[in-house]
Amino acid sequence: MKQCPYCGAEYPDEAIVCAIDQTPFAPPGAPAALPPEPTPPEYIFASLSAAERQKDLVTLVKCGTLVAADLVASRLRAAGLAVFLPDECLMQAIGWNLNTYGYVRVQVSPMDYAAARDLLSEIDHAT
DSSP: OEEOTTTOOEEOTTOOBOTTTOOBOOOTTSOOOOOOOOOOOOOOOOOOOHHHHTSSOEEEEEESSHHHHHHHHHHHHHTTOOOBOTTHHHHHHHTTOHHHHOOEEEEEOTTTHHHHHHHHHHHHHHO
16 A cells, blocks of 8 residues: 555555645655755835835735735734734635735835845745
């Protein structure tokens, strides 16, 4: 019997891939392949204009999912920065359809923008 290294499902010896997650099985006698190392996300930061510096909140980054935005917000909150996710409720309601809205904004105060940008850049390069 073969066991999927990812999900743990068992299959007969002649199985080639896992039917659940499509993980290929190594041929007999071959060393088990290690999964690729995850790459940290690269954030795109825009420079703040004079008009944006007068606003209460500015968009720091746009994330593809609510989970990714929550992770960024948690990192910033742990550093003592105030964070707001204006699209949080919308994505909770329609998060099953990623094409409806497309992104979740992570917003901070203009005074905290540089510190938040530097913090996210440090985290990405440290991993």
